[in-house]
Amino acid sequence: MSFSSLVQDLSFRDSQNVRGTSSASTIDDRRSHISKAMSYASTAATSVSISGDISSQLHGGYSHPLSRSWQAERQLTKSMLIFPIFISDQDDEETLIPSLPDQYRRGVNKIVPFLEPLVRKGLRSVILFGVPITPGVKDALGTPADDPKGPVISAIRLLRQRFPQLFIVCDVCLCEYTSHGHCGILRDDGSLNNQLSVDRISDVAIAYAQAGAHCVAPSDMNDGRIRAIKLKLIEEGIAHRVLLMSYAAKFSGCLYGPFRDAAGSVPSFGDRKCYQLPPGGRGLARRAIERDIGEGADIIMVKPAGQYLDIISDAKEIGKDLPIAAYQVSGEFAMIHAGAKAGVFDLKTMAFESTEGILRAGATIVLSYFTPQFLDWLES
Numbered sequence: 001m002s003f004s005s006l007v008q009d010l011s012f013r014d015s016q017n018v019r020g021t022s023s024a025s026t027i028d029d030r031r032s033h034i035s036k037a038m039s040y041a042s043t044a045a046t047s048v049s050i051s052g053d054i055s056s057q058l059h060g061g062y063s064h065p066l067s068r069s070w071q072a073e074r075q076l077t078k079s080m081l082i083f084p085i086f087i088s089d090q091d092d093e094e095t096l097i098p099s100l101p102d103q104y105r106r107g108v109n110k111i112v113p114f115l116e117p118l119v120r121k122g123l124r125s126v127i128l129f130g131v132p133i134t135p136g137v138k139d140a141l142g143t144p145a146d147d148p149k150g151p152v153i154s155a156i157r158l159l160r161q162r163f164p165q166l167f168i169v170c171d172v173c174l175c176e177y178t179s180h181g182h183c184g185i186l187r188d189d190g191s192l193n194n195q196l197s198v199d200r201i202s203d204v205a206i207a208y209a210q211a212g213a214h215c216v217a218p219s220d221m222n223d224g225r226i227r228a229i230k231l232k233l234i235e236e237g238i239a240h241r242v243l244l245m246s247y248a249a250k251f252s253g254c255l256y257g258p259f260r261d262a263a264g265s266v267p268s269f270g271d272r273k274c275y276q277l278p279p280g281g282r283g284l285a286r287r288a289i290e291r292d293i294g295e296g297a298d299i300i301m302v303k304p305a306g307q308y309l310d311i312i313s314d315a316k317e318i319g320k321d322l323p324i325a326a327y328q329v330s331g332e333f334a335m336i337h338a339g340a341k342a343g344v345f346d347l348k349t350m351a352f353e354s355t356e357g358i359l360r361a362g363a364t365i366v367l368s369y370f371t372p373q374f375l376d377w378l379e380s
């Protein structure tokens with residue numbers, strides 16, 4: 001639109017205004033229209049033909065629930081969700097975890113009846129965490145981790161048989177199984193012996209894969225574990241049927257408390273700051289992500305999720321050809337419950353808003369304790 005026709009257009013509109021309500025503001029309006037028209041004219045050569053206030057009108061683009069949904073790059077669907085479950089070595093146990101709302105630790109005899117209705121509603125995947133409760137079974141090597149009669153291997157076999165369509169992920173770590181509660185094998189001075197830890201953790205991963213896990217997900221953070229697991233999967237001839245998901249960017253911090261209650265994995269001394277990433281370490285996380293992709297990870301995970309959205313977005317950029325998973329961890333889940341209970345927000349609304357933030361940052365898979373509720377909420 002040329003400058004002169006723009007001015008004509010505006011004066012036509014102004015003349016209508018003047019006819020309708022003659023007031024001081026109409027005259028001010030008219031002045032501002034004309035000065036706008038002049039500034040448009042000065043950029044007319046490069047800009048598209050927009051006159052008046054057209055470019056400021058966004059509401060029309062999202063006035064309907066469907067058009068609002070079109071604004072998101074990714075919509076939460078049931079198949080994006082992985083549900084974390086805790087499997088006790090007491091076959092009949094069913095214990096509510098006080099710090100992790102609505103979540104239970106269950107023995108193998110209780111998991112099928114629990115999961116049955118969820119699978120019917122569209123549950124596609126679970127991640128298993130084994131919890132040895134029996135006193136005295138934990139040792140320095142985390143022997144119960146790959147006990148063929150232990151909770152994880154028993155659960156894999158049972159779930160594969162009872163729910164053939166369910167995708168079984170196994171968390172691979174030693175902290176739930178070691179007497180000291182650390183994520184590997186220790187030297188005398190209490191630090192992690194990286195080589196021994198990687199050897200042991202890759203053996204555990206292979207045992208889960210041999211038992212039928214579709215995916216192994218090492219969360220221990222020892223250096224070189226992705227390569228070691230991938231090589232053993234190849235050696236065993238099962239690399240073609242087992243997905244390797246790396247907890248590549250796993251930060252230390254205070255958001256794992258309820259999980260450690262659930263899994264009984266509070267370290268007996270010290271902390272995990274020498275192997276989990278420092279919360280400010282964005283560059284370190286980028287290096288860990290790059291390294292794990294290079295070592296053969298099929299999926300990169302970021303954890304926690306809500307406090308680390310920039311890391312999810314980095315993971316999406318670095319691993320642009322990989323699915324990106326984010327774990328909304330126990331502390332995030334408990335916080336949302338606490339906020340809802342205190343009347344700060346509605347639980348369902350916040351469950352969606354927090355998850356949408358995670359998807360917007362770049363995740364394509366979400367590990368969430370809200371999974372059972374999402375299966376209902378996504379129905380309506």
Ligand SMILES: NCc1[nH]cc(CCC(=O)O)c1CC(=O)O
Binds near residue numbers: 171219258259
């Ligand atoms: N390595 C164990 C492990 N695997 C997953 C989580 C945390 C999950 C959650 O908080 O929901 C942890 C806790 C930890 O590192 O102490």
Ligand SMILES: [Zn+2]
Binds near residue numbers: 182
């Ligand atoms: Zn661990």
Ligand SMILES: [Zn+2]
Binds near residue numbers: 171172220
């Ligand atoms: Zn773990």
